[in-house]
Amino acid sequence: MKILVCISNVPDTTTKIKFAEGNTSIDTTGIQWVINPWDELSLTRALELKDDATSGVKSVTVVHVGTASSEPTIRKALAIGADDAIRVNAESSDAWFVAAQIAEVAKKEQFDIIICGIESSDFNGSAVGGMISEFLGIPSVSAVSSLKIENGQPVMTREIDGGKEVVNVQAPFVAIVQKGIAKEPRIAAMRGIMMARTKPVKLMEPLAIEPLTQIIEFEKPTPRAACKYIDADNPAQLIDLLQNEAKVI
Amino acid sequence: MSVLVYTENWEGKFKKLSFELVSYASGVAKMLNTTVTAVSIGKVEDNELKRLGNCGANKIINIINDQLITLDNQAYASVISDISKKENATVIIISNNNTGKAIAPRLSVRLKAGVGSGVSRLPLNINPFTVYKRTYSGNAFAHLVIKSDVKILTLAQNSFDLIETANNASIENLNVSVDGSLVKTSVKDVQKQSGKILLTDADIVVSGGRGMKSPDNWPPLVELATLLGAATACSRPVSDEGWRPHEEHTGQTGKIIAPNLYIAVGISGATQHLAGISSSKFIVAINSDKDAPIFQAAQYGIVGDAMKIIPKLVSAVKEIRK
Numbered sequence: 152m153k154i155l156v157c158i159s160n161v162p163d164t165t166t167k168i169k170f171a172e173g174n175t176s177i178d179t180t181g182i183q184w185v186i187n188p189w190d191e192l193s194l195t196r197a198l199e200l201k202d203d204a205t206s207g208v209k210s211v212t213v214v215h216v217g218t219a220s221s222e223p224t225i226r227k228a229l230a231i232g233a234d235d236a237i238r239v240n241a242e243s244s245d246a247w248f249v250a251a252q253i254a255e256v257a258k259k260e261q262f263d264i265i266i267c268g269i270e271s272s273d274f275n276g277s278a279v280g281g282m283i284s285e286f287l288g289i290p291s292v293s294a295v296s297s298l299k300i301e302n303g304q305p306v307m308t309r310e311i312d313g314g315k316e317v318v319n320v321q322a323p324f325v326a327i328v329q330k331g332i333a334k335e336p337r338i339a340a341m342r343g344i345m346m347a348r349t350k351p352v353k354l355m356e357p358l359a360i361e362p363l364t365q366i367i368e369f370e371k372p373t374p375r376a377a378c379k380y381i382d383a384d385n386p387a388q389l390i391d392l393l394q395n396e397a398k399v400i
Numbered sequence: 401m402s403v404l405v406y407t408e409n410w411e412g413k414f415k416k417l418s419f420e421l422v423s424y425a426s427g428v429a430k431m432l433n434t435t436v437t438a439v440s441i442g443k444v445e446d447n448e449l450k451r452l453g454n455c456g457a458n459k460i461i462n463i464i465n466d467q468l469i470t471l472d473n474q475a476y477a478s479v480i481s482d483i484s485k486k487e488n489a490t491v492i493i494i495s496n497n498n499t500g501k502a503i504a505p506r507l508s509v510r511l512k513a514g515v516g517s518g519v520s521r522l523p524l525n526i527n528p529f530t531v532y533k534r535t536y537s538g539n540a541f542a543h544l545v546i547k548s549d550v551k552i553l554t555l556a557q558n559s560f561d562l563i564e565t566a567n568n569a570s571i572e573n574l575n576v577s578v579d580g581s582l583v584k585t586s587v588k589d590v591q592k593q594s595g596k597i598l599l600t601d602a603d604i605v606v607s608g609g610r611g612m613k614s615p616d617n618w619p620p621l622v623e624l625a626t627l628l629g630a631a632t633a634c635s636r637p638v639s640d641e642g643w644r645p646h647e648e649h650t651g652q653t654g655k656i657i658a659p660n661l662y663i664a665v666g667i668s669g670a671t672q673h674l675a676g677i678s679s680s681k682f683i684v685a686i687n688s689d690k691d692a693p694i695f696q697a698a699q700y701g702i703v704g705d706a707m708k709i710i711p712k713l714v715s716a717v718k719e720i721r722k
C-alpha cells in the first residue's frame with residue numbers, strides 16, 4: 152500500500168499576524184513557517200503504519216503545492232521520515248486550485264490512501280481533502296480520529312456530533328484527519344535530517360486552472376471591550392453582571 | 401434562481417444551528433431578491449419541518465431514503481447537488497460543522513462552485529460576491545470573493561441570530577434514487593455520548609486549564625456548569641494528561657466553539673487555545689496571574705485563586721436560581 156500525505160506550509164501557530172499592501176496580503180517578514188499541525192500528525196500516523204509490518208504500507212510520499220520558498224517544510228517532512236516528496240510548483244491560490252493539482256498527482260502515481268488535515272491553520276478552508284476525493288471520484292471520510300489497517304482493510308473512527316462512528320471503506324480513499332490521529336508529532340532525528348538531503352523531491356509543473364475564490368482584503372478581528380475586573384472577594388458580582396449586563400445567563 | 405440550505409437533523413430533530421442556517425439563508429436570499437429552499441434528509445416530523453419555514457424557508461424538500469441513513473459524503477453530495485441543480489440554486493448554505501465540512505468540498509467539485517468556509521455575517525457584497533470568513537485561526541478575517549456562478553458557504557456556528565416569524569412554507573416529500581455504487585463507506589459501530597450537553601451545542605461553556613492543578617479539583621467546576629446548563633471543556637494539556645476526556649479539548653487542535661459565554665478557569669490564554677474560543681460572545685477569565693494573556697481576550701475577569709472563587713460562584717448562581 153502507498154500513502155500520500157498532503158502537507159501545507161503555514162506560519163508558526165504563535166505568529167502575530169500583520170498585514171501588508173493595504174491589507175490585501177499577509178506581511179511575511181519574520182514569519183517562521185511550519186508544517187500545518189494536522190499534517191504533521193497525519194505524517195506521523197502514516198509513518199507509524201509503515202513501521203508496522205502487518206499493515207502492508209510500503210511507502211509514504213508527501214505532496215505540497217507551493218513555490219520554492221516552501222522547500223524547508225518539505226525537507227522537514229522528509230527528515231521526519233517520508234520516503235519521497237512531490238512539489239507542484241505554483242502559488243497555492245485557493246482550495247480548488249490546490250485540490251485539482253493534487254488530484255492530478257494522485258492520478259499519475261496511484262496511491263491507496265491519501266491523507267489531508269481537517270483544516271489548514273492559515274486559510275481554515277476545511278476543503279482541500281474533500282475536493283481531492285471528488286475530483287478522483289473516490290470515497291472520503293472526514294473528522295477521522297483513528298486510522299488502522301486490520302487484515303489489509305482500512306478501519307477508521309470518525310467524530311460525529313456527540314459521538315463516534317467506526318467506518319469501513321475500500322481503498323483508494325481520502326482520510327481527512329483531526330485530533331486523535333496520532334498522539335505527538337514525530338520529530339526529525341539527526342539521522343533523518345542527514346538522509347533527507349538525499350531523498351528525492353519531484354518537481355511538477357501545475358495544470359492551468361483558474362482559482363474560484365480570491366481574498367481581496369484582510370481585517371483584524373473586531374476589538375473587544377476591555378476587561379472589567381471583579382474583586383476576588385466578591386465573585387457574586389460576576390454572576391450579577393453576567394445576568395444583568397451581558398444577559399448571557 | 402434560489403438559495404439552497406441543507407439542514408441536518410439529529411434523530412429527527414433540528415438544532416439551533418439548523419434554524420440559524422435558514423435565517424442566514426433568508427438574509428442572503430433577500431440580498432439576491434430570491435427565495436430559500438431548505439433540504440432535509442431523513443425522517444423528520446412535519447412540525448419540525450414547519451419551523452424551518454418560520455425561520456425563512458419558502459419551500460422545504462424532505463428526502464427519505466434508506467441508503468442515506470448514515471453519512472456517506474459522496475452519496476450526500478450527489479443528492480444535494482442534484483437538488484440544487486433542479487432548484488436552480490446559485491448559493492448553497494451548509495453548517496461549518498463536521499457534516500458540512502465533509503459535504504461542502506465534494507459539492508464544490510460537482511458544481512464547480514467556489515467555497516467560502518466558516519463565514520459569519522451576511523455577504524459584504526453581492527457583485528462581486530464577497531463573504532467575510534475566518535482565517536489564520538481567528539487572528540484575521542478575510543474578504544473572500546467567490547467568482548464561480550454557484551457559491552457554497554459554510555456558516556460558522558452561533559454567528560447569526562435566528563429570526564422566527566409564523567410563515568407557511570410548502571413541504572415537498574421527494575423520492576430520490578441513490579446510485580448504489582456511490583455508497584462506498586459503511587458504518588460498523590456507533591458510540592454516542594448520552595445525557596451530556598454537547599460542547600458544540602452549548603450556549604455556555606465552563607472550561608478548566610492546568611491552573612486547576614489536579615483532576616480532583618474538577619467537581620465544583622462541573623457543579624457550576626450543571627447549574628448554568630453549560631457544557632464543560634478544557635485546555636489541551638488537561639486532556640493530554642487525561643484529567644478530562646479528549647472531547648472536551650478546545651483550541652486550534654481541538655474543538656472550535658463559539659458559545660455565548662465561555663468561562664476560562666486557570667487557563668493562561670495561549671494563542672492556540674484562543675484560536676478555538678475567540679468567537680465566543682463573552683469570555684470570562686479566572687486566573688491567579690493578573691498578567692495572563694487570557695485577560696486580554698476577556699470582558700470580565702477575576703484575579704485570584706480558582707479554588708476559592710469557584711465555590712463562591714456556585715453559591716451565587718444557586719442564589720439567583722432560587
Ligand SMILES: Cc1cc2nc3c(=O)[nH]c(=O)nc-3n(C[C@H](O)[C@H](O)[C@H](O)COP(=O)(O)OP(=O)(O)OC[C@H]3O[C@@H](n4cnc5c(N)ncnc54)[C@H](O)[C@@H]3O)c2cc1C
Nearest residue numbers: 609610611635636651652653666667668672673688689706
Ligand atoms: C501546534 C500547537 C497546537 C496547540 N493546540 C492547543 C489547543 O488546541 N488548545 C490548547 O488549549 N492548547 C494548545 N496548545 C498548547 C498551548 O500552547 C498551551 O500550552 C496551553 O493552552 C496551556 O494550557 P493551560 O492554559 O491550561 O496551562 P498553562 O499555560 O500552564 O496555564 C495555567 C494557568 O493557570 C493559572 N493558575 C495557576 N494556579 C491557579 C489558581 N489556583 N487559580 C487560578 N489560576 C491559576 C496560571 O496563572 C496560568 O495562567 C498547542 C500548542 C501547539 C504548539
Ligand SMILES: Nc1ncnc2c1ncn2[C@@H]1O[C@H](COP(=O)(O)O)[C@@H](O)[C@H]1O
Nearest residue numbers: 157216243267268270271276277278279
Ligand atoms: N498547498 C497545499 N499543498 C498540499 N496540501 C495542502 C495544501 N493546502 C492544504 N493542503 C491539505 O489540505 C488540508 C486542509 O486545508 P484547507 O482546505 O486549506 O483547510 C491541509 O491540512 C493539507 O493536508
